């Protein structure tokens with residue numbers, strides 16, 4: 001399949017790219033600069049230009065950002081849209097989170113409808129943030145599934161960066177489903193809703209300081225920041241980046257994924273468990289790691305929501321990696337950039 005992958009320099013997208021190429025697809029990926037394109041290209045030298053090439057899209061928050069990128073020869077048959085800001089380092093929620101998420105999503109869909117009629121499937125990276133009702137806290141007794149939508153409002157979005165991020169994902173995914181309903185385009189949609197994504201980084205794009213948001217807790221635990229107290233876990237469900245990347249590709253390939261939302265989680269985890277796995281496999285970090293008597297980082301005492309991940313297992317046939325495997329491989333990848 002001829003695929004456009006947006007945000008190819010991202011943590012998750014780097015794995016989507018590798019799986020697409022391994023499975024023989026032909027990919028154009030968007031990045032924000034030629035410098036990033038060059039780094040990705042040199043890490044994939046064995047693939048010719050017919051298998052991997054680049055389009056520069058500097059800012060997805062600009063209307064028409066994707067007008068040129070969706071046009072290719074041979075024409076695209078699928079689009080995987082992952083690009084969206086994921087960090088909490090913002091002063092202006094509207095400009096830094098909501099606009100790129102929402103305009104990025106509606107913009108790519110409009111460009112496809114207008115200029116890429118050969119596209120049959122679009123896969124969008126949404127999030128558990130668009131499912132979870134964070135105002136209900138740990139919500140014991142509730143089972144989250146694809147049926148749930150985060151009820152966050154426009155008024156709540158700018159209250160703080162966490163609200164802003166969750167709202168950006170919720171509104172962007174809603175806008176995508178609304179687009180399908182109202183515009184009746186030539187393509188079908190599948191959305192990916194993962195909670196916290198952990199797993200190895202690709203070394204050629206990364207540094208310890210510039211690490212993607214979701215892996216920062218692993219880096220911080222390795223570097224001794226949880227020695228006296230383990231920080232709160234926050235979200236208690238997770239998935240490995242390689243499993244999630246495979247879900248993106250399967251959702252593109254499989255007819256049955258059409259017009260479905262996928263809640264993609266491997267299960268529960270806590271920061272305490274992450275620290276225990278690091279201690280077990282990497283004794284060289286022991287000095288800076290918490291011990292069994294260090295406070296914090298555990299599951300909540302008063303119960304926790306449940307999750308239903310049956311659809312992704314059934315429709316996409318995914319088997320999830322264990323937390324232990326994921327953490328061991330993540331630590332190894334962080335060592336390669338100097339941890």
Ligand code: NDP
Pocket residue numbers: 007008009010011012013032057058059060061082083084085086100125126127128169193194195196197198212213214
């Ligand atoms: P990264 O920060 O590594 O990737 C984000 C990507 O989006 C980068 O390629 C970034 O480019 C690009 N991007 C952000 N803003 C813009 C913009 N204004 N214009 C153009 N490109 C932009 O994070 P992840 O890989 O983790 O995130 C990828 C997707 O997965 C996002 O949609 C995120 O919401 C979603 N997600 C992630 C989870 C996680 O735990 N990691 C959990 C649930 C969902 P650049 O780096 O050049 O700025």
